[in-house]
Amino acid sequence: MKKLALSLILFSMLACSKAPITGRTQILIVPKYEVLQQSSLQYEEVKKESKIINNQDSVKVKKVGNNIAKAVDTFLRSDPAYAGMADDYNWEFNLIESEEVNAWCMPGGKVAVYTGILKYAKDEDRLAVIMGHEIAHAVADHGRERMSQELIKNYGTATLSTLFNQNPTLATNVFFQAYGISSELVTLKYSRDHEKEADKLGLIFMAMAGYNPNASIEFWESMAADKEAEPLEFFSTHPNSATRIQLLKEYIASPEFSKYLR
Template identity: 50%
Template sequence: MKKVLSLLVIGLVCYACATVPLTGRKQLAMVPSEEIQPLVNEQYEKVKKESRILTNTLDGQKVVQVGQRIAQVVESYLIESGYSDLVESFDWEFNLIESDQVNAWCMPGGKVAFYTGIMPICQDENGIAVVMGHEVAHAVASHSRERMSKALVQQFGMSVISTAIGQNPTLTQQIFYQSVGIGSEIGMLAFSRQHELEADELGLIFMALAGYDPRVAPEFWERMSQGGGEAPPEFLSTHPGPDRRIERLNENMPKAVEYYQASQTVNN
């Protein structure tokens, strides 16, 4: 019996695995996108209603333009790479929110928010692209869904998850709030350092595909780590240390520069 159960669990794990684009990393994907997206939409609208939206300002339009440009090339890349199903799950929206917080986030499905506090560190569209690429990468790599899946496994075990989700609709909602956030805290719960480094790697490629020079990324993260001479911003509270992050960025830079140069050839 133990052997049969083990085989069932292994089969469920394999069935519930997905592959992260570009990196090829295998991840748990126990929660269907259609279960998550209504919660995402509800919470994103809640954040917008409770915040002052500055998307029609000059900075807000820069956020929208950079976001749309990156989203377009990301979707094209994913379709060419056989991830059409993932593309269908995106409904992109980009907003700038008035807040002193040095932060930005992208929820599952492509709901993005930048806070005005991060804009001085971005400085220009290239800096915005560094952050945008990184945050979009979290959505493309389904990091929130992976975190939800791990939480479900820890709470219920592998063998009963599918039944638990199907029979208890509020379960997905509870795990969503625990894994993604709620209200003003949405999208702000910490990703693992593995997720952050993976988002850095993907983000470099995404900004390069969109025609933004990835070589500005180390400079941006240096500015971010300095935090204007004060304590590092909350955006970095669980991120890799600046030295480790920049080391990894430089390791991935040659590949990103190739994508950037190719994008310049196409655009010219």
């Protein structure tokens, strides 16, 4: 028992990482290559099972997404602390026909925006709020962190270093457990801490890309005013709108945020 506890402590120390900008400590024990491989495979499946839209809205989605992705790439390459991270992303942006009020970004930069959310994002600034937030989840490695939590919870800690070699289907199982993937919908099960962190990083990335961060206040105020929107799955793990709006206002007014404005 003592050996197991010591092994876990040592393994956790070796797997510790820091989230970009916020510096929050993370445990990332799932190999990065496994996460990126599973993300790419699952994204292709989603595209096969979905109706991809090609119209003016999809052009806007790609434009906003690519602008934010360029800002993220510039940021990562400009800081030695994040050296090499930029190469992990092979960005792709698609608009999917669905009434679901949803958007997501898988590890590696695979992004989907559902047409159902566009009624709340009628201009590029508000769309940047959504896409900046979802891209922030990927940049902060929330997906791999979530998978690591699922691995520890469901498979124990005694053989973490060899599980992936012994069980070739384990990566897929852990990926599905962490992401709650069904045949029609990807529901990313992030914690409230992850959501708050993605709000902050999303603001930074959209501002770096030249979008108005105050649009985040307008977006969430419009969501709060819509009594049907608040209970949706997309918002179920998020802070309630009033809390989120207050936190966003405070961060936008902070000296820390001002250094990221163009």
